[in-house]
Amino acid sequence: MKISFYLKFLVLCCFLLCSFKAVSQEVKIKLRPHSRSQYQVDYHFGEILDLRKNKELIGEVFYVTKKRIPVSFEEELDPALLDYFNSQIDTASEDNRKIQVRILDLSIYESPNYATKLYEGELKLRLAFYFKGNLNPIHLVTYSNLVKYQRTANSINKLQEVTNEYLDQSLAYFNQWMDMNAGTNRDLAKSVRMNARYILPDIQNDTIFYNPNIPLNWEYFKDRPDPLSKFNATITCSFSVEGNAQLNDGIIQQNIFIKAFMLPNQSWVKNPDDYGINHEQKHFDLLKVIVDRLIYRLNNTELELEFFEAKINEMYFDAYREMNRIQELYDTQTQNGMDAEQQQKWNFLIVKALKGEWEDLEKELGN
Incomplete structure (x- = not known):
């Protein structure tokens, strides 16, 4: 059973933009840049600042042992998310706006539901987007989301899907905001x-x-x-x-x-x-x-x-x-x-x- 699960996991990774490692003591998530861009834009992400109090952990989840184990990113989040976001955009010109992203919250929490025999989880994501010119960065917009999910004990890959999906949604939200405001916002x-x-x-x-x-x-x-x-x-x-x-x-x-x-x-x-x-x-x-x-x-x-x-x-x-x-x-x-x-x-x-x-x-x- 362990070998079968491991093989299924390897196949699944081919279809995900992010991958994770789960060992008996810890779950590791790794952000993988997209293979092609999703948006034609007039900006680029120049800096990611991780402002979470605990930069080491995302949270704790349940694994097959039915015990809580920590979840973290395999690589330092600041450069990993910078590459991840920039991989999804195609900057039209050299004279483009530099965007700074501040990670205010990125956390996962799970609890067992004994009636359904499922684990119920929450992913909190809050990112603040700033325009970075020659002076102090100027706040543009903040993306906040609270995602609730359910999973079985063996579907640890749900963490990967949820993290990937809502990081992508945050970028889609910011890109839409830029489309609506870039031409009329004086700060931009x-x-x-x-x-x-x-x-x-x-x-x-x-x-x-x-x-x-x-x-x-x-x-x-x-x-x-x-x-x-x-x-x-x-x-x-x-x-x-x-x-x-x-x-x-x-x-x-x-x-x-x-x-x-x-x-x-x-x-x-x-x-x-x-x-x-x-x-x-x-x-x-x-x-x-x-x-x-x-x-x-x-x-x-x-x-x-x-x-x-x-x-x-x-x-x-x-x-x-x-x-x-x-x-x-x-x-x-x-x-x-x-x-x-x-x-x-x-x-x-x-x-x-x-x-x-x-x-x-x-x-x-x-x-």
């Missing part, structure tokens, strides 16, 4: 595409937006002049950045909308004249140059997926500092418009810069 985005542009809203009473076809006029300077100031006029202008993002097919489309504006209620003039309005217009033009340069940098900088929002903020503050620096330099060199020769130089320099010819401006800045 593969790249980011930037679209930064200048927008021109309608004129508002308290805000004048930069429009190359509508020059400034003194009517926009509505604040009360400062009688103690030595300047004839002051313009208050700046820029704002707004944005939104959409995720399509795993690509984040980051839209950035930039406005350049002056504030009439914070801008004033004492003695309006044509020369003076030109000086203030060039302040406004320089603001638009700064915005153009920011848009260029945003659209032409290679952005890392995990850090692109921080990079956008960094470029925004760099542009803000550049705005203050260049406006101060303009006023210093022209003596707030009083030096006609320097004013003429800056007039030509700014006209060129508005066309995207920034070389002379960068020389002035020392870049």
Whole structure:
């Protein structure tokens, strides 16, 4: 009888993707990778972490001796399950997502049913799937299952079938989740595409937006002049950045909308004249140059997926500092418009810069 059972066991192993060894003191289960892939995917399993408290045993079961004997994997579970899962997937490209799996529970418990003369068992399986990028792993989904089974004393191979079946089901569950979420889950985005542009809203009473076809006029300077100031006029202008993002097919489309504006209620003039309005217009033009340069940098900088929002903020503050620096330099060199020769130089320099010819401006800045 023992020889017959052993032969049947060898035949059975040919049809199983996993095999086990049962000896008088212990049951050993060995995961065998699949011979061919089951799924065409855009990810791979890069790491398995066994977080069970007892990594040595799966549990205890009854064998022909009718005594409890321990069940464990023949090989260390982390690399064995990694090979087992990866054998079932065919990764379509090299640029694919790296998945980490955490084994939270994988355990078997059996008890005898004296009425039916069968052993009743439970397999608990809980796996957490994470996306592993350059930062901390991001939790995606957790698979949990409690499987109940019955077997006779001689059908120890039931453990093999149950373990194999529900490990496969966990992978099927995760693959289905990925199919449904990979294109719309921001955590799984593969790249980011930037679209930064200048927008021109309608004129508002308290805000004048930069429009190359509508020059400034003194009517926009509505604040009360400062009688103690030595300047004839002051313009208050700046820029704002707004944005939104959409995720399509795993690509984040980051839209950035930039406005350049002056504030009439914070801008004033004492003695309006044509020369003076030109000086203030060039302040406004320089603001638009700064915005153009920011848009260029945003659209032409290679952005890392995990850090692109921080990079956008960094470029925004760099542009803000550049705005203050260049406006101060303009006023210093022209003596707030009083030096006609320097004013003429800056007039030509700014006209060129508005066309995207920034070389002379960068020389002035020392870049």
